[in-house]
Amino acid sequence: MPHLVILYTGQLDHETDMTQLCRRLADTMRTVRDEAGEQVFPTGGVRVLAYPAAHYAVADGSGDHGFVYLNLRMGKGRSEATQKNAGQLLMATAREHFADLLTRRPVGITLQIDVGLPVFDARFGNLHPLFAPSA
């Protein structure tokens, strides 16, 4: 159920490898541990989806400014420390990925984590069993 959605200005597709960013962030999510050392985001539940905007406007339009918004929705019940830790690890990955791009162009990057509080929550499919912990 945890998933990370990336919304960004479409010109960046020509300047950085967003598929690689998705994979790096997914791998980072899998490393996050809670206070008990347990994996916070189960491997079978890690999903990162990135969407270049077909149309956009940033700031005052005075230049070809880029923008990347990363939003992670996670379930409730995690401690503030775990939420903060997840955010910091994802930020570190994003910083590393975009370091080179930032030397070449203006771009703003924001990461936010929301705690989802759905009134209905269901899932099906055949993905989770592939990654179920062995007994």
Place this chain on the structure above:
Amino acid sequence: MPHLVILYTGQLDHETDMTQLCRRLADTMRTVRDEAGEQVFPTGGVRVLAYPAAHYAVADGSGDHGFVYLNLRMGKGRSEATQKNAGQLLMATAREHFADLLTRRPVGITLQIDVGLPVFDARFGNLHPLFAPSA
């Protein structure tokens, strides 16, 4: 104002008809009734939008895993029973739609319903009057 947004890994566009899924879910939304038998989602307010992700990463990248996230945002004021009923009807439609795909590939499907609590909410246009109940 109720709308259902579907975010999914883009490879699924080659394997299932997402336009058909949108129509099926829209038709399902129109059938949802509250305790008084009234239509929960007025026909003129039913909107389903589906977005294939241009880039994505699922689980550990060990295979071509698919993922579909369905998010319905509905207004406040509905009973828990009505929310749950809406969720179950939409899940049934999604299960039916994806049954065949699930025999052919790994895919995870999640449906969540959020209750929107906007601080500003306005609409205009000429769509609702086309579907207004006749007096």
Place this chain on the structure above:
Amino acid sequence: MPHLVILYTGQLDHETDMTQLCRRLADTMRTVRDEAGEQVFPTGGVRVLAYPAAHYAVADGSGDHGFVYLNLRMGKGRSEATQKNAGQLLMATAREHFADLLTRRPVGITLQIDVGLPVFDARFGNLHPLFAPSA
């Protein structure tokens, strides 16, 4: 951090200039003032992203209906008056933009403002300094 995301039925790309709408809305955001006369959305933080849906279903499918959903996520701490003012200014811009289209086809337009309450919120990049107020 304030950003406006527009989700819409993809056929509208052939009928109205959504890049122009993004710029108009961004310019409108920059004009919003609070009770003290301060700019509510700093220029370097104004971002409008528009996404045509690849697949969609509106109402009962009885016609080629269009739909546009505008969602502004803003930070907490603003007065109700400021939130309402922002909404009304954005609505006025959207009404003006779509006035001509509405004479030619059915389309529903909804604008909602949400107050984001992220549990983690961070940013980096080189965009804001370009627009920092001079001392």
